[in-house]
Amino acid sequence: MTRRALIGTGAVVLGAGGLLVAGEATGRLDDVAGAVGIDPKPQPDPGDTRILSRAASATAALKATVAATATAHPSLRLAPVTAAVDEQLAALGGATAPAGTTAPGEQDAAVAALVQALDTARMDRARDAVAAGSPALVRVLASMSAGHAQSVRVVRGLR
Amino acid sequence: MTPGEALQAWLALEHEAVWMYPVVGARVDSLVKIARTSFSAHRDTRDALVGRLRSRGTSPVAAALGYDVGPLTSDAEARAAAQSLEARISSAILTLAGVAEGDLRAYAVTALRTSALAEQTWGATQKAFPGLP
Numbered sequence: 425m426t427r428r429a430l431i432g433t434g435a436v437v438l439g440a441g442g443l444l445v446a447g448e449a450t451g452r453l454d455d456v457a458g459a460v461g462i463d464p465k466p467q468p469d470p471g472d473t474r475i476l477s478r479a480a481s482a483t484a485a486l487k488a489t490v491a492a493t494a495t496a497h498p499s500l501r502l503a504p505v506t507a508a509v510d511e512q513l514a515a516l517g518g519a520t521a522p523a524g525t526t527a528p529g530e531q532d533a534a535v536a537a538l539v540q541a542l543d544t545a546r547m548d549r550a551r552d553a554v555a556a557g558s559p560a561l562v563r564v565l566a567s568m569s570a571g572h573a574q575s576v577r578v579v580r581g582l583r
Numbered sequence: 584m585t586p587g588e589a590l591q592a593w594l595a596l597e598h599e600a601v602w603m604y605p606v607v608g609a610r611v612d613s614l615v616k617i618a619r620t621s622f623s624a625h626r627d628t629r630d631a632l633v634g635r636l637r638s639r640g641t642s643p644v645a646a647a648l649g650y651d652v653g654p655l656t657s658d659a660e661a662r663a664a665a666q667s668l669e670a671r672i673s674s675a676i677l678t679l680a681g682v683a684e685g686d687l688r689a690y691a692v693t694a695l696r697t698s699a700l701a702e703q704t705w706g707a708t709q710k711a712f713p714g715l716p
Binding site: 504505507508509511512515546550553554559560562563564566567568569570571573574575577578 | 673677678680681682688689691692693695696698699700702703708709710711712713714715
């Protein structure tokens with residue numbers, strides 16, 4: 425399968441909790457498609473490819489924020505949030521996180537900043553889900569947004 | 584699946600929730616308050632879905648006389664049943680989001696957030712992708 429024979433709009437959902445979303449921008453479509461044996465579909469909507477790429481970059485930045493917060497405040501129980509964001513980023517095909525991400529030194533401020541980052545991600549992915557064209561991509565982004573909402577609740581509970 | 588069929592599948596689960604939460608509240612004292620809140624939320628959602636379906640010229644699916652939700656005699660049993668139902672609702676809403684467009688999709692995306700939080704309210708662990716298998 426070539427990269428032009430993309431899966432739907434560049435989004436693939438695998439069962440049993442495993443989930444992969446890969447786009448043309450990730451350059452991993454061939455591997456993904458070959459691994460899961462999906463049927464080739466027409467090339468994806470360029471708009472969906474942009475949405476996917478943007479979501480991956482934003483999730484990488486979110487992962488960096490979570491990691492910085494966990495490093496600065498190891499007493500915070502952020503493992504579930506870290507695991508969720510890791511899984512979400514992997515599903516999007518990965519992206520490079522920005523360097524030098526830091527968290528506020530004061531714990532309450534760090535928690536508030538993380539809540540803000542997660543809530544922004546929630547709203548952005550919801551907006552992306554409404555704008556996306558592929559049903560598979562819509563579902564992944566909508567689900568991610570709901571996952572971020574759960575993360576917001578978890579982190580708020582740490583205050 | 585069409586958007587109408589997805590709405591009906593979701594409504595069927597809302598009927599189940601409207602039936603189940605009063606049973607939870609009646610049988611498990613420690614869950615009366617949360618069951619009452621959940622009942623109210625699902626009743627409102629049920630009514631909203633009925634309205635949406637009627638506005639599409641479709642007859643809404645009717646509620647069953649009863650549902651097989653287990654004995655619901657302990658806090659743990661009730662929470663497990665509620666988590667299961669809320670997770671099935673999340674899945675149904677996500678299906679709708681995938682087949683709907685425009686305002687209906689936006690409605691589904693917002694509702695999915697609500698159902699994902701409801702899963703947590705009943706004790707479910709955090710998920711990266713609520714509604715997905």
